[in-house]
Amino acid sequence: MDDTIAAISTAQGVGAISIIRVSGTDAIKIVNKIFSNKKFLNAPSHTIHYGYIMDGDERIDEVLVTIMRAPKTFTKEDIVEINAHGGIMTTDKILELLLVNGCRLAEPGEFTKRAFLNGRIDLTEAEGVMDLINSKTDISRKIALNQVGGKVSSMISDLRDELAGIIANIEVNIDYPEYEDIEEMTIEKINSNLSELESKIDKILKESKNGEILTNGIKTAIVGKPNVGKSSLLNRLIGEDKAIVTDIQGTTRDSIEATLRIDNLILNLIDTAGIRKTEDVVESIGVDKSLKLIDEADLILFVVNYNEKLSHDDLVILDKLKDKNYITIVNKTDLDKKIDDDKLSNVVYVSALNDDNIDEIGNKIKKLFNLEKIETTDLTYLTSARSGAILRKVLDSVKAVRKGIEENYPIDMVEIDLKDIWNLLGEIIGESYDEELLDQLFSRFCVGK
Template sequence: MNTQDTICAIATAQGGAIGVIRISGKDAIAITDRIFTPVGKHPLPLSERKAYTMAFGHIRQDDGEIIDEVLIGLFKSPHSYTGEDCVEISCHGSSFILQQVMQLLIRKGCRAAGPGEFTQRAFLNGKMDLSQAEAVADLIASSSAATHRMAMNQMRGGFSRELSALRERLLHLTSLMELELDFSDHEELEFADRSELETIAGDIEKVISGLVHSFSVGNVLKNGIPVAIVGETNAGKSTLLNTLLNEEKAIVSDIHGTTRDVIEDTVNLSGITFRFIDTAGIRDTHDTIENMGIARSFHKMEQAEIVLWVVDNTCAEAQIRQLSPRILPLCSNKQLIILLNKSDQVSAVPTKLSGLPENTVTLSISAKEKTGIQELQNLLVKTASVPELTSSDLIVTNVRHYEALSLALEDIHRVQNGLQTHLSGDFISQDLRECLFHLAEIVGGEITADEVLGNIFMKFCIGK
């Protein structure tokens, strides 16, 4: 991407009453002036207007024909989202109008922006660091109060400030080590004893370790609490998924083995996102493809935090007895909920289900008739182990950040080990530099590879 180009993009979703086109670059105002005719008693061209003002007027074709009546917002460098001159054209949301304006802007000298290019320019122009830029995508994708709070905190620089404080302490520790190396021939000089260095390293390790361990919580909040729906074939797993999602997501059939692969989707219940995973029915079969699906069922069960074991209530005790040896060992550290499905087909619920873990909850439902579903949803919300977050809580949700922090944690562990074993200062200093490098990767301080930036920003929406 040529960062010297003036770029434009439709920044709003299709179908709304209002559509917004964003323009950014050194010629943004001049190009817009070529297509915009202001309306008013004393109409001024955009180039003569003050920043942060709105102008009303017409967008016209080359022959003078009016395309639309618009409002134009004016933002001048460096005080704009991208740090460049920016213009936002608010017109009617017709896709025809938006495309006409876009084509006109391109003919006048703009280039259509690539995915995430506006935010990429904000990063390159120093308006935000890399972690803040990535938080923009998380904010757009936020689907709950928790994910919104985490993204806003990161975008406002909460995570960056914590990393900056860490880097300052690391630099202090590194400087002490470097000074000892520089004056190693002067034994009478002591810049810090090893116990002080160990204390500083320990404090740094505690903070990095806390951020690394927060990823498990962040991943759940961002992607949803994984809930595996398991059981025998034709127990009603796919019907339950469709009922929970309130749509026909999975094929439902009386034929055994209909579901052969994993089907996933998310639902927000009381502000908590759950990721429901419908799995292949567990049974003995010679079908190679179905066996592959069953293997994936057990794999998803291992990854889940909550397991919904759907049992056909007309033969509940037999199914539980048959599958217990295969399911229960995988649920020792999970919340197991046994759903006695097809309750509309039986007159009574079995009174005793033996051999189950103590924390097992049993609930009678009918996925087809949607009875007991509200109770199940309430139980899921009650069971979900989601911490209450405040705007100041720092939770790692980005895999790239987690990997960099994990490497930094390994580095600081080596530093601690080196200090305790009286390792040579030059080796400890090298580990400290590695730790600094991995922390800098998160905010973009050491990022120079175009491939890395491209992979991050290509995931953005056009116009952001």
């Protein structure tokens, strides 16, 4: 990190203002080479200066330049931000001059990566920055802001502190058994402490499922046999004709995806091929994909016809849904009723053709996922797949240690296992990491962040 990096931080395109960010040891010196205001070099930190970006004697743009001296910056390095007039040519020209005069083009997420490596933020806070940029609802913004603000880091650090206390007491009891003023760490006491720790971790994981749903959306599959109106329902829900609708069975042969926002919930909708026995090779591939999506989805919208009795295909699908979150959509209420709906549960009656009662589907989904309860709770969740996977590994390890204690494992072996768990928790916040992980994580960022 000895070099100085530069990148455009605002979205590419035409706009009122664009920002070019520079960070590194020589940031101020390099910008000073192309800035007309020569008082800038010795200017105090966190001040803004007016002038022109120059290419030799040629004025490139009239700008405001912000100087922020280390260590009180995002990267903890010297940072300069050039506020230029928006426009592709002008912005690119300023970036080109910076590169010619000694900067290197920043890699995706490199500013945030430097903030992490320099101790300004930890990994969960870095992931929070990305979630904040990508947030699509107000509640996902609040969750991300809690991560950026360090609430998730504090939650994990508290678990580590609790575990460190157990380890320290074990070590003292092993190394200094003659001390009378220390707490005696019996096997029963260790097991009790680990039981409390296990409960806390389990609670965090369960609650963080809400965080994943609110941040990443609910993977929602619309399933049913052919010609029940799945594509018509998708079109009504999203307010546009995305899926082709005909009276011919098997029209939808592959999944069609769309996104729907219901208050603070994002539904990642997938309209699937109709599920039935078929000899058509192409259609059967679509049917297999539909059945697989039932297993993968967080929510199923199961569509049946109001004007038909439940068929064998309907009952086969219904049997696959017994352990899933699902809502039964009885469609075509504009026709005469023939359905035997006593076998159905969690039902919404609609007419996709006439747009009748479609809003009730959203109300049912909010109730199913306890949205009102979630919105009033403390929104401190683990939202990344990376941190969730590590914490699940921690939970399994704690359970394994407790089992080992019950099987009379030597206390020094228990201590080693607890230290491994402590290190695993450290991986969540980046106390320990490998370069490949960092490269993968920060490559998801835009170049100027």
